[in-house]
Amino acid sequence: MTPPLLAIGRDPLALDGIAAAVAASTGTDASTSSGQAPDGRDGAVVTFLGLVRNHNLGRSVRYLEYEAYEPMALKAFERIASEIGARWPSARLALHHRIGKLLVGEASIAIATRSPHRGDAYAACRYAIERVKQIAPIWKHEFFDGGEVWIEGATANPDDQQARAEAERIACA
Amino acid sequence: MRVTVRLFARLRDITGASELARDVAPGATIGDVWRQLAGEFPELASYERSLSSAINADYARMDQVIGDGDEIAFLPPVSGG
Numbered sequence: 165m166t167p168p169l170l171a172i173g174r175d176p177l178a179l180d181g182i183a184a185a186v187a188a189s190t191g192t193d194a195s196t197s198s199g200q201a202p203d204g205r206d207g208a209v210v211t212f213l214g215l216v217r218n219h220n221l222g223r224s225v226r227y228l229e230y231e232a233y234e235p236m237a238l239k240a241f242e243r244i245a246s247e248i249g250a251r252w253p254s255a256r257l258a259l260h261h262r263i264g265k266l267l268v269g270e271a272s273i274a275i276a277t278r279s280p281h282r283g284d285a286y287a288a289c290r291y292a293i294e295r296v297k298q299i300a301p302i303w304k305h306e307f308f309d310g311g312e313v314w315i316e317g318a319t320a321n322p323d324d325q326q327a328r329a330e331a332e333r334i335a336c337a
Numbered sequence: 338m339r340v341t342v343r344l345f346a347r348l349r350d351i352t353g354a355s356e357l358a359r360d361v362a363p364g365a366t367i368g369d370v371w372r373q374l375a376g377e378f379p380e381l382a383s384y385e386r387s388l389s390s391a392i393n394a395d396y397a398r399m400d401q402v403i404g405d406g407d408e409i410a411f412l413p414p415v416s417g418g
Contacts, residue, residue: 214418230417231345231346232417233343233345233391233394233410233412235394236391236394236395236396236410237417239394239395261417261418272418273417273418293418296417296418297415297416297417297418298415299415300415300417300418301345301389301391301410301412301415301417302415302416302417302418303345303346303413303415303416303417304416304417305346314346314347314350314413314416315416316346316347316387316413316414316415316416317414317415317416318414318415319387319388319389319414319415320389320396320412320414320415321389321396322396323396
């Protein structure tokens with residue numbers, strides 16, 4: 165069975181899973197998958213794994229617990245796919261996020277993009293991770309030597325055009 | 338009217354509940370629900386400026402009017418990835 169293009173769940177993530185998901189994606193929309201074999205037009209696949217680090221802001225991290233508002237997180241991923249479809253029409257996206265307890269070294273997010281040329285695949289992949297950090301309703305609870313803390317990053321607002329432009333600027337840098 | 342309130346991350350820790358049921362007046366907004374909760378749990382007040390909110394798993398502004406049976410969510414700043 166082909167893995168879904170967009171997913172959030174407790175199963176471990178790995179590069180082969182996300183690569184298989186994006187390899188099976190066809191169609192004109194970044195989030196569309198028909199499960200058919202690739203048509204040969206794409207010359208690039210870029211993959212990204214985000215891993216749990218053993219240090220953060222001077223703290224020795226023991227593990228993270230990820231929490232999400234799952235149905236809304238999936239909608240955020242769909243929105244990101246749609247934004248990528250608008251900005252890089254030939255790029256396709258697969259994005260899986262893990263929740264629950266993750267040990268140091270485990271992957272919390274896996275992203276794969278493909279496109280006819282490498283530039284768009286690299287840019288779309290970077291854009292996807294930047295947008296996840298901006299608008300996906302997901303939270304890290306960090307457990308470190310001596311305590312625990314909820315990590316609070318961006319105030320999520322998908323309509324904030326300045327944030328979106330910043331993600332695009334980073335993606336195309 | 339009765340709504341379900343979903344709370345996440347530190348907001349859940351502060352209230353001690355991931356889900357609460359609350360009665361609200363017809364015509365109430367998300368902001369009204371938030372102010373009611375912040376009255377019950379004063380520690381929430383520090384999130385007033387950094388909060389996001391949603392109705393039925395879609396982002397929504399604090400001035401949006403809610404309906405009977407809606408699921409309201411309050412989201413502290415996010416940290417996925």
